[in-house]
Amino acid sequence: MKSSIFLQGLFFIAGVAAQTPRQRYKAICDDLDGQSKTFDNGYEITYFCTKNGIIASMLDTQTTDSPDECAQACNAYSGCKGSSWLYTSKECQIFGEGGAGEEVRATVFMRRDSPEVDTSGGGGQESSDCTATEHALHDCEESERELTEELEACRAGKRECEEENEECEDKLAHERVSCRLAERKALPKCPAIHDTVISSGGKNYKAWCNHQHPGTFYKQTDLGFDACIAQCSTEARCKGIRYFVAAGARCKFYETSDASMGPVSTTMLVSLHKL
Numbered sequence: 001m002k003s004s005i006f007l008q009g010l011f012f013i014a015g016v017a018a019q020t021p022r023q024r025y026k027a028i029c030d031d032l033d034g035q036s037k038t039f040d041n042g043y044e045i046t047y048f049c050t051k052n053g054i055i056a057s058m059l060d061t062q063t064t065d066s067p068d069e070c071a072q073a074c075n076a077y078s079g080c081k082g083s084s085w086l087y088t089s090k091e092c093q094i095f096g097e098g099g100a101g102e103e104v105r106a107t108v109f110m111r112r113d114s115p116e117v118d119t120s121g122g123g124g125q126e127s128s129d130c131t132a133t134e135h136a137l138h139d140c141e142e143s144e145r146e147l148t149e150e151l152e153a154c155r156a157g158k159r160e161c162e163e164e165n166e167e168c169e170d171k172l173a174h175e176r177v178s179c180r181l182a183e184r185k186a187l188p189k190c191p192a193i194h195d196t197v198i199s200s201g202g203k204n205y206k207a208w209c210n211h212q213h214p215g216t217f218y219k220q221t222d223l224g225f226d227a228c229i230a231q232c233s234t235e236a237r238c239k240g241i242r243y244f245v246a247a248g249a250r251c252k253f254y255e256t257s258d259a260s261m262g263p264v265s266t267t268m269l270v271s272l273h274k275l
Contacts, residue, residue: 053095201233215254
């Protein structure tokens, strides 16, 4: 019989030890929310689920495996009036006030109901409170230093981005100037050849700058100006040319071409009519 009782006790302990932090949390909050508990050592608490302590009164943080261990940590901590246990991190927060604070999910606050026994001999409370405050101040200073460094890094990154953006805008402006210069270089001798006759490959052409003639288009290439005229001279079908500098295929051949020319707004078009 004694062996049976002993084994049952072992199974119970093993079952408790095998519980996950979430299971330990739910074991209390599913059934004991708002209820009181007295531990074997006489320490009394009341559970408040999804509640945290009053943050302004936090004295310390520890790590415990269960809510009840967190409650006992409060009992052993001078000046503690309540403790909260966060099951996701197993963090036990010690508070100097016994009132429940804001709602926080996955948290149980355990208010101290037993009177505190002063074992400090008179001066320990102030020392404990000051130590916790000093720790909190140190943590705040460290956090402030880290945030300041992050802010400076962010500002430096922003300045770098702004400088890169300005550099891109400068390059774009220069590219536009270069493009205009390249277009002018590519534009064949206008306005000097306007309304004149030019020859190429034994053929004569009447040329007009910034004008276009009616006609029937039949093909296009990306030949340069002189090569474009020379190619037209070799083709009996080619009766006229429109050379448009800004187009992808600048050299356009026409199988019919009317000598009547009309002005256009662009400054990069030359029309030639084969005579």
